[in-house]
Amino acid sequence: MNNSVILCQQADLIPNSGICVQVQGEQIALFYLPQENPQVYAIGNWDPIGKANVLSRGIVGDLNTRLVVASPLYKQHFDLVNGECLEDADFCVPIYAVAIVADQVLLTQ
Amino acid sequence: MINVVVIGNGMVGHHYVEQLAAAEVEAHITVIGGEPRPAYDRVHLSEFFSGRTAKDLALTTREHYAEIGVDAYFGDPVISIDRDEKKVRTESGREFTYEKLVLATGSYPFVPPVKGNDHKPCVVYRTIDDLGNIQAQAKEAKVGVVVGGGLLGLEAANAVQNLGLETHVVEFAPGLMGVQLDAGGSAMLRRKIEAIGVYVHTSKATEVIEESENGAGRLLMKFADGGSLPTDMIVFSAGIRPFDQLARDCGLKVGERGGIDIDYHCRTSDSDIFAIGECALFGGRIYGLVAPGYRMAEAAVSQLGDDPIAFHGADMSTKLKLLGVDVGSIGDAHGKAEGSVAYTFSDERIEVYKRLIVSADGKKLLGAVLVGDCSDYDTLLQYFLNDIDLPANPESLVLPYSVGEAPSLGAAALPASATICSCHNVSKGDIVASLDAGSCSLADVKSETKAASGCGGCAALLKSIVDHEMAARGLEVNTSICEHFAYTRQELFHLIKVGCIKSFDVLLEKHGSGRGCDICKPAAGSILASLWNDYVLKEKHVGLQDTNDTFLANMQKNGTYSVVPRIAGGEVTPDKLIVLGQVAKKYNLYTKITGGQRIDLFGARVQHLPAIWRELVDAGFETGHAYGKALRTVKSCVGSTWCRYGVQDSMAMAIYVENRYKGLRSPHKFKSAVSGCTRECAEAQSKDFGIIATENGWNLFVGGNGGMKPRHADLFATDLDDETLIKYIDRFLMFYVRTADRLQRTSVWMDNLEGGLDYLRAVVIEDSLGIARELEEQMNSIAGSYQCEWKTTIEDPERLKRFTEFVNTDAEDDHVVFVQERQQPRPATEDERLQLLAIEV
Numbered sequence: 001m002n003n004s005v006i007l008c009q010q011a012d013l014i015p016n017s018g019i020c021v022q023v024q025g026e027q028i029a030l031f032y033l034p035q036e037n038p039q040v041y042a043i044g045n046w047d048p049i050g051k052a053n054v055l056s057r058g059i060v061g062d063l064n065t066r067l068v069v070a071s072p073l074y075k076q077h078f079d080l081v082n083g084e085c086l087e088d089a090d091f092c093v094p095i096y097a098v099a100i101v102a103d104q105v106l107l108t109q
Numbered sequence: 110m111i112n113v114v115v116i117g118n119g120m121v122g123h124h125y126v127e128q129l130a131a132a133e134v135e136a137h138i139t140v141i142g143g144e145p146r147p148a149y150d151r152v153h154l155s156e157f158f159s160g161r162t163a164k165d166l167a168l169t170t171r172e173h174y175a176e177i178g179v180d181a182y183f184g185d186p187v188i189s190i191d192r193d194e195k196k197v198r199t200e201s202g203r204e205f206t207y208e209k210l211v212l213a214t215g216s217y218p219f220v221p222p223v224k225g226n227d228h229k230p231c232v233v234y235r236t237i238d239d240l241g242n243i244q245a246q247a248k249e250a251k252v253g254v255v256v257g258g259g260l261l262g263l264e265a266a267n268a269v270q271n272l273g274l275e276t277h278v279v280e281f282a283p284g285l286m287g288v289q290l291d292a293g294g295s296a297m298l299r300r301k302i303e304a305i306g307v308y309v310h311t312s313k314a315t316e317v318i319e320e321s322e323n324g325a326g327r328l329l330m331k332f333a334d335g336g337s338l339p340t341d342m343i344v345f346s347a348g349i350r351p352f353d354q355l356a357r358d359c360g361l362k363v364g365e366r367g368g369i370d371i372d373y374h375c376r377t378s379d380s381d382i383f384a385i386g387e388c389a390l391f392g393g394r395i396y397g398l399v400a401p402g403y404r405m406a407e408a409a410v411s412q413l414g415d416d417p418i419a420f421h422g423a424d425m426s427t428k429l430k431l432l433g434v435d436v437g438s439i440g441d442a443h444g445k446a447e448g449s450v451a452y453t454f455s456d457e458r459i460e461v462y463k464r465l466i467v468s469a470d471g472k473k474l475l476g477a478v479l480v481g482d483c484s485d486y487d488t489l490l491q492y493f494l495n496d497i498d499l500p501a502n503p504e505s506l507v508l509p510y511s512v513g514e515a516p517s518l519g520a521a522a523l524p525a526s527a528t529i530c531s532c533h534n535v536s537k538g539d540i541v542a543s544l545d546a547g548s549c550s551l552a553d554v555k556s557e558t559k560a561a562s563g564c565g566g567c568a569a570l571l572k573s574i575v576d577h578e579m580a581a582r583g584l585e586v587n588t589s590i591c592e593h594f595a596y597t598r599q600e601l602f603h604l605i606k607v608g609c610i611k612s613f614d615v616l617l618e619k620h621g622s623g624r625g626c627d628i629c630k631p632a633a634g635s636i637l638a639s640l641w642n643d644y645v646l647k648e649k650h651v652g653l654q655d656t657n658d659t660f661l662a663n664m665q666k667n668g669t670y671s672v673v674p675r676i677a678g679g680e681v682t683p684d685k686l687i688v689l690g691q692v693a694k695k696y697n698l699y700t701k702i703t704g705g706q707r708i709d710l711f712g713a714r715v716q717h718l719p720a721i722w723r724e725l726v727d728a729g730f731e732t733g734h735a736y737g738k739a740l741r742t743v744k745s746c747v748g749s750t751w752c753r754y755g756v757q758d759s760m761a762m763a764i765y766v767e768n769r770y771k772g773l774r775s776p777h778k779f780k781s782a783v784s785g786c787t788r789e790c791a792e793a794q795s796k797d798f799g800i801i802a803t804e805n806g807w808n809l810f811v812g813g814n815g816g817m818k819p820r821h822a823d824l825f826a827t828d829l830d831d832e833t834l835i836k837y838i839d840r841f842l843m844f845y846v847r848t849a850d851r852l853q854r855t856s857v858w859m860d861n862l863e864g865g866l867d868y869l870r871a872v873v874i875e876d877s878l879g880i881a882r883e884l885e886e887q888m889n890s891i892a893g894s895y896q897c898e899w900k901t902t903i904e905d906p907e908r909l910k911r912f913t914e915f916v917n918t919d920a921e922d923d924h925v926v927f928v929q930e931r932q933q934p935r936p937a938t939e940d941e942r943l944q945l946l947a948i949e950v
């Protein structure tokens with residue numbers, strides 16, 4: 001993990017909910033699900049349908065066993081693992097590889 | 110284009126106009142009404158005395174007629190018909206020519222030819238104008254007598270009692286409602302209405318009405334048997350007489366005892382003239398109910414098109430609520446058919462009477478009488494109308510459940526031709542067709558077929574048919590809240606309550622599967638809050654809340670939030686107004702007065718919310734819960750303190766109510782309003798619960814809604830004192846919180862509540878479920894544990910950490926850009942944003 005970037009402290013995460021970090025102008029939504037493996041998920045914060053930076057503020061859960069976040073604007077669901085929009089396959093958000101290492105959340109490229 | 114003139118704009122004349130306007134026929138329609146106003150709902154006339162207004166009763170408006178191209182004239186009765194010239198002439202001298210003429214003149218109250226029946230306090234009861242008369246006479250009266258113990262007489266008695274008078278009913282015949290009921294049913298009805306304080310005098314022939322001398326009342330009625338009765342006013346409601354003078358004068362055939370003779374096509378003896386409704390005589394009979402009149406109107410309209418239908422008479426079965434008593438009568442109620450046999454069940458303890466008349470061979474139902482309990486009416490009517498074979502032991506149809514097995518007639522057993530809704534003539538076949546055409550819920554079927562949207566009497570039967578048909582199609586009525594819980598919201602509520610569950614994790618583990626989602630999480634969060642009233646941002650609840658609840662503010666389209674402080678009852682001091690202005694200026698917020706009598710500040714970035722709220726809380730503001738499924742606002746009018754018409758302090762009541770229920774989490778948002786008098790400036794009748802001041806206290810309305818599908822609230826209880834009012838609201842709200850579906854406003858909940866308003870009254874007022882105390886205690890406990898979520902939040906540094914756009918930098922979301930419009934900020938459009946950015950670069 002040489003070229004990894006520190007996003008935030010593990011303590012900044014909120015269990016079963018999301019927060020947002022900004023790295024080089026990019027907004028990344030981080031979701032912390034302590035009971036899952038892995039425990040953190042990262043997707044773009046931009047809601048391509050609602051057209052605002054809000055995904056980190058959605059409710060997380062699962063639909064048909066896929067881990068998802070529901071956009072707080074118009075409630076479409078985005079897959080936390082592959083970024084797909086469940087309601088409309090034309091929309092997809094970027095995903096990021098992240099990990100918790102020594103109490104820090106790292107972007108592992 | 111055919112030129113049609115309709116005389117009379119009562120219920121049936123209006124139905125004719127609507128049907129014709131909607132038909133394929135090219136017609137120019139002229140309507141001439143004798144009353145000064147367009148058609149209204151005469152059937153519900155007596156509700157005028159329990160709070161409905163003339164406007165509520167209206168079936169149409171002048172504007173609507175104009176819109177659909179109908180020429181309408183009111184308050185100008187027709188005085189003659191010239192059949193040779195095909196012309197009619199009105200009182201004011203207007204003349205109209207016609208190609209086809211329709212007489213829908215209805216009938217007028219029969220006043221027995223008793224000496225003294227013209228004294229001033231003697232009135233009749235048929236029109237809205239009569240209501241005014243009755244009200245005026247009742248003002249100075251303490252005692253009111255209704256002459257006539259039939260259906261209309263008892264309606265009138267209801268009105269007199271609602272006006273607060275000591276009420277007497279004087280009937281010539283030996284029993285009440287002799288047309289519809291047998292002697293046993295009539296006796297039970299008498300018992301029941303005497304129990305609610307109405308005095309009944311039967312077998313009384315009034316001989317003379319005198320002005321009273323001894324001062325015991327303004328009038329003295331003297332009877333043939335030597336008795337007498339002092340009274341202050343008399344309402345004659347002893348039957349009807351058809352308005353057929355016009356027809357007589359122009360030589361149309363009329364019946365011996367009145368009524369304009371018509372054939373199967375509703376044509377009179379002149380084939381260009383039709384007669385429909387209560388003025389028409391068909392098969393030697395006048396049909397004094399509205400549904401047969403509607404069928405006549407439809408038959409008459411069809412004669413002008415290519416596909417004429419016939420009128421073959423109509424069933425006169427009725428189900429009514431008279432003075433609060435359920436009364437039902439079907440077919441041959443008196444058992445006149447030869448060889449018929451009767452089964453009778455009577456229980457004086459619970460005051461229920463039921464009688465079945467069946468054919469000699471015991472196979473068919475010929476008639477029935479129900480008093481005190483009409484729950485079997487729908488089933489019995491279906492047996493009767495559709496000639497369905499009775500079960501081997503017909504008595505089981507009327508025996509109480511504990512005695513015999515009551516085989517209710519399953520929806521499946523009804524033939525497709527069975528009429529389910531007689532108001533709108535909807536058959537079982539129509540309902541099935543609507544489902545075939547894509548309706549997939551009760552609500553769909555209702556709006557598609559109009560079934561159950563008239564008197565509402567068929568609602569329960571309709572529901573059972575829809576449920577049955579949907580199940581038969583494999584369209585299982587899935588009531589699970591989402592894939593994680595196989596329960597309805599109501600069931601979840603019980604599980605959480607009974608199991609004393611305090612967190613979503615435990616709930617999921619015990620009763621659900623998977624991880625939850627954006628449907629069940631907020632629903633559970635709301636139930637947890639309704640029951641235990643915990644601070645919503647406690648760590649274990651955080652993930653359950655919608656962003657609006659998480660940040661205690663409403664998200665706007667660009668990701669910023671709005672700030673809505675509570676302004677209870679819409680009352681705000683100048684100092685507080687100044688603070689709002691200062692805060693808005695400081696944080697560059699767009700300011701607007703909301704539709705709910707308070708002030709909304711828009712465009713706050715999430716990281717500014719705590720600072721904004723600190724200033725607001727310091728100035729004495731609290732959260733307005735604009736984000737929550739909770740109490741929104743209680744609108745008010747200034748009431749008796751300022752307004753010259755106000756009769757109670759509506760302002761103080763609005764503030765009290767808003768403070769009592771603020772913060773209560775519920776299945777959906779709910780709203781209220783308090784008006785200081787019947788002028789209703791606070792629009793309380795469009796609210797989930799509305800309060801309107803009366804001379805004696807408060808009238809409570811429930812189930813109103815504005816929004817997408819407005820619903821007028823129902824009058825729930827009248828003249829309540831402060832304490833009873835609050836008690837009823839406590840119970841009403843808690844019962845709603847417990848039993849409604851997720852995101853179901855009180856209006857929709859009420860429409861789906863089996864038993865409807867009466868059931869709700871039974872639960873809330875009579876405590877029929879025995880839970881009133883529990884509901885009140887729960888409400889007290891919630892009101893007692895209220896905390897302003899914003900105040901708690903700004904005092905908790907741990908919580909405040911959430912209020913940031915980015916946890917790793919203080920930078921701001923550069924996608925949020927504002928431009929100025931009308932001296933205030935608003936979100937930039939995408940084009941504007943790119944332009945602004947382009948200049949910056």
Ligand code: SRM
Nearest residue numbers: 663671702703704705707709735741814815816817818854
């Ligand atoms: C701000 C306001 C409009 C305004 O500029 O005046 C407003 C704004 C919103 N209304 Fe409203 N409604 C506002 C008064 C009303 C009224 C009028 C009233 O209350 O007298 C109604 C009709 C009355 C009623 O509810 O019966 C109303 C009927 C709705 C509905 C339709 C509800 C329904 O049962 O059909 C929705 C949608 C919903 O709740 O599902 C809605 C939803 C909303 C939402 C929450 C939509 C959203 O999700 O963004 C808006 C967000 C408010 C915000 O950001 O602060 N709003 N809304 C009004 C706030 C009043 C307040 O002080 O709290």
Ligand SMILES: Cc1cc2nc3c(=O)[nH]c(=O)nc-3n(C[C@H](O)[C@H](O)[C@H](O)COP(=O)(O)OP(=O)(O)OC[C@H]3O[C@@H](n4cnc5c(N)ncnc54)[C@H](O)[C@@H]3O)c2cc1C
Nearest residue numbers: 117119120121122142143151186187214215386387398399
């Ligand atoms: C208090 C009350 C309760 C009732 N309850 C029920 C019930 O529960 N169920 C039920 O089915 N029925 C009930 N009815 C009966 C029902 O209201 C009537 O069957 C229905 O209104 C008949 O409609 P219609 O159009 O024939 O007559 P109406 O509604 O009487 O209308 C006739 C109209 O024609 C006008 N008119 C008369 N002559 C002229 C003229 N020369 N020129 C112009 N206009 C003229 C009249 O002014 C009137 O406005 C009730 C009636 C009353 C009064």
Ligand code: SF4
Nearest residue numbers: 746748752755785786
């Ligand atoms: S409702 Fe209207 S009339 Fe009545 S007190 Fe209020 S402002 Fe006055």
Ligand code: FES
Nearest residue numbers: 530532563564565
């Ligand atoms: S029977 Fe009256 S609404 Fe259906």
